[in-house]
Amino acid sequence: MDKHRTIIIGGGVTGLAAGYVSDLPLYEAKEVPGGICSSYYLKAGESTPRFKCPSDDEAYRFEIGGGHWIFGGDPTVLHFIKSLTPVKSYNRSSAVYFPDENLYVPYPIQNNLAYLGKDIASKAISEISNAPKRVPVTMEEWLEINFGKTLTDKFFAPFHELYTAGLWTKIAPQDAYKSPINIDAVVQGASSDQKKPEVGYNVTYLYPEEGLDVVASKISSKCNINYGKNVVEINTSKNEIGFDDGTGVKYGNVLSTLPLNKALEAVSIEVESSFDDYTSVLVLNIGAKKGKNCPEYHWLYLPYSRSGFHRVGFYSNVDSSFLPVSSREDNNKVSIYIEKAYQNGSKPSDEEIKSYSNSVVNELKDWGFISDAEVVHPTWIDVAYTWARPGSNWKETALNELQKKNIFQIGRYGRWTFQGIAESIRDGFYAGSSF
Numbered sequence: 001m002d003k004h005r006t007i008i009i010g011g012g013v014t015g016l017a018a019g020y021v022s023d024l025p026l027y028e029a030k031e032v033p034g035g036i037c038s039s040y041y042l043k044a045g046e047s048t049p050r051f052k053c054p055s056d057d058e059a060y061r062f063e064i065g066g067g068h069w070i071f072g073g074d075p076t077v078l079h080f081i082k083s084l085t086p087v088k089s090y091n092r093s094s095a096v097y098f099p100d101e102n103l104y105v106p107y108p109i110q111n112n113l114a115y116l117g118k119d120i121a122s123k124a125i126s127e128i129s130n131a132p133k134r135v136p137v138t139m140e141e142w143l144e145i146n147f148g149k150t151l152t153d154k155f156f157a158p159f160h161e162l163y164t165a166g167l168w169t170k171i172a173p174q175d176a177y178k179s180p181i182n183i184d185a186v187v188q189g190a191s192s193d194q195k196k197p198e199v200g201y202n203v204t205y206l207y208p209e210e211g212l213d214v215v216a217s218k219i220s221s222k223c224n225i226n227y228g229k230n231v232v233e234i235n236t237s238k239n240e241i242g243f244d245d246g247t248g249v250k251y252g253n254v255l256s257t258l259p260l261n262k263a264l265e266a267v268s269i270e271v272e273s274s275f276d277d278y279t280s281v282l283v284l285n286i287g288a289k290k291g292k293n294c295p296e297y298h299w300l301y302l303p304y305s306r307s308g309f310h311r312v313g314f315y316s317n318v319d320s321s322f323l324p325v326s327s328r329e330d331n332n333k334v335s336i337y338i339e340k341a342y343q344n345g346s347k348p349s350d351e352e353i354k355s356y357s358n359s360v361v362n363e364l365k366d367w368g369f370i371s372d373a374e375v376v377h378p379t380w381i382d383v384a385y386t387w388a389r390p391g392s393n394w395k396e397t398a399l400n401e402l403q404k405k406n407i408f409q410i411g412r413y414g415r416w417t418f419q420g421i422a423e424s425i426r427d428g429f430y431a432g433s434s435f
């Protein structure tokens with residue numbers, strides 16, 4: 001190969017988009033394209049994922065990273081996705097769930113205070129209206145300044161403790177747009193428990209009629225991909241990439257979608273300041289007979305759960321095509337994804353995951369969400385949510401150091417940022433066409 005050639009690492013949606021517009025060679029560790037956005041199938045009683053739907057269509061369809069809905073995004077990227085495969089549009093339906101009270105408060109909680117009773121509503125309104133003017137340093141401070149002590153104690157603190165795996169008191173505020181605050185909407189929401197107009201970043205979203213994996217497989221069919229190529233080293237003095245099968249490839253430039261911390265490890269660069277935190281997510285995909293109290297929401301945020309998860313999503317409440325074909329009409333089954341966060345890659349052992357899975361199934365049964373579970377399958381997303389310590393310049397330094405060595409980091413994990421599928425595809429298009 002031409003030693004000045006640019007290569008792409010990673011066949012998730014970012015790398016695929018870069019490969020699609022450039023035809024540059026792409027190296028992917030797994031045997032399938034799509035990264036976190038790949039789907040897989042399991043029939044009742046099975047535990048080994050199938051990456052193709054069985055011919056009788058009698059399988060649950062799950063996603064590696066839990067439900068992945070295409071929200072926001074540049075119209076041109078959405079147009080591209082629609083040109084690959086038909087998509088449907090859905091109106092978000094989500095809530096905060098307080099299991100001990102069996103109480104559902106529609107999202108966002110601050111605009112639906114009537115559900116929490118007069119006392120909490122009036123305290124929350126007074127605290128939000130008289131928010132202190134200081135600039136928050138941590139996520140904890142940001143939450144309390146914006147939402148006041150009452151709502152923070154009731155929901156935001158315990159939820160963020162779970163969602164960030166305890167990091168929320170140390171990390172900088174991030175993603176303010178996920179919890180928009182408008183005092184008029186807050187006051188209006190305290191007066192009646194009628195659901196209020198939807199706000200936030202994912203009011204409507206798209207999902208491919210034939211499943212998300214169709215997007216990855218259609219893009220990948222136009223890419224020059226080498227599967228089963230797990231990069232273990234990037235040797236910047238020899239301009240050579242080493243794979244775990246003992247082979248290597250020369251490069252001129254690298255477009256890398258590896259998470260930023262993993263790219264530094266592969267290059268053996270140590271950045272002076274300590275690295276920024278991240279959370280890993282254990283996703284538990286469950287297919288089950290529906291319980292008598294199974295809600296109709298698309299997903300729920302939890303301030304507490306016995307098993308320690310913070311979000312429960314219902315694939316089949318979004319679309320029945322996630323269910324085995326014979327159950328789609330009857331509405332007697334449900335497919336669910338459950339997310340639990342861990343600090344900085346601290347993966348539980350197989351035994352711990354087994355015991356956690358049993359605990360989740362029992363908890364969902366106790367709530368009446370499911371009766372018998374037919375499939376229970378865990379997936380591990382090592383770098384799922386990336387954070388920054390207040391004042392940290394780790395990310396900028398790391399990106400600069402890699403760039404000096406012709407390694408260009410792209411995508412959500414490459415650039416250590418929060419973004420969805422459509423933005424990741426846009427990143428890939430942009431980077432791919434620049435080389």
Ligand SMILES: Cc1cc2nc3c(=O)[nH]c(=O)nc-3n(C[C@H](O)[C@H](O)[C@H](O)COP(=O)(O)OP(=O)(O)OC[C@H]3O[C@@H](n4cnc5c(N)ncnc54)[C@H](O)[C@@H]3O)c2cc1C
Nearest residue numbers: 010011012013014029035036068069230231384411420421
């Ligand atoms: C829990 C969770 C829920 C989410 N929900 C949504 C949602 O609802 N909607 C939405 O739009 N976005 C969502 N996202 C974000 C979305 O997943 C990302 O924006 C997108 O998947 C990023 O794609 P990527 O290609 O950059 O990364 P990845 O999908 O991680 O792809 C990286 C690829 O690199 C490969 N790779 C890794 N290491 C190596 C190596 N050493 N050598 C070779 N290859 C390697 C991996 O196998 C993978 O294929 C969610 C993310 C998480 C974590």
